[in-house]
């Protein structure tokens with residue numbers, strides 16, 4: 528029996544469980560699909576069992592597959608490392624309503640929610656999360672553990688470095704061939720921001736045009 532799990536019973540995990548169910552059903556292989564959570568709020572959620580990681584690892588299995596459905600990219604990375612070290616494989620969750628066009632390379636563990644579009648000549652790193660209606664346009668390079676909230680719009684010739692977070696409805700202006708607009712490592716683009724220039728690593732920007740956030 529294959530053991531399959533969604534890591535995280537939060538909003539992200541609950542949102543993608545039905546997609547994973549459809550995918551694994553379509554594969555037609557005997558399997559058991561559950562939630563794994565380190566602090567399970569209950570032993571059942573939306574009709575699915577919730578196990579701790581330790582309990583899940585104790586279930587008999589021919590092979591284990593997991594998707595880390597945790598929005599926090601640092602936690603996502605830590606959990607992915609732990610699973611990899613334990614010999615757990617990663618599976619991608621991809622809605623049948625997601626669109627992928629030409630020459631898109633996506634590394635392991637991604638989540639592509641309904642109505643996500645990836646156009647052409649795109650490279651995307653590990654454990655990418657693309658929420659509802661977000662898109663990545665042509666000639667973009669996206670790093671590892673990058674998160675797109677719903678409706679995030681990344682136009683062409685943009686580089687997004689590892690652990691960057693793009694908030695709901697944000698729009699990133701296109702760069703140029705050989706001169707990409709760069710969202711630096713760990714930068715945060717606030718919801719609704721219109722990003723017209725590169726964002727340095729670790730900086731949070733908001734507004735239109737997007738500027739570093741000023742806290743009172």
Ligand SMILES: CC(C)(COP(=O)(O)OP(=O)(O)OC[C@H]1O[C@@H](n2cnc3c(N)ncnc32)[C@H](O)[C@@H]1OP(=O)(O)O)[C@@H](O)C(=O)NCCC(=O)NCCS
Pocket residue numbers: 658676677693694695696715716717718719720731732733734740741742743
């Ligand atoms: C940008 C962001 C990360 C800042 O979070 P934060 O550090 O907790 O900031 P605060 O909420 O303390 O807000 C600080 C100030 O920035 C303003 N602000 C926060 N987010 C803003 C945004 N997206 N656009 C414009 N102004 C914003 C606040 O109104 C506040 O202004 P004030 O000091 O004049 O009252 C956050 O607001 C955000 O946009 N997150 C993305 C949310 C999202 O997309 N969620 C999707 C869930 S799937």
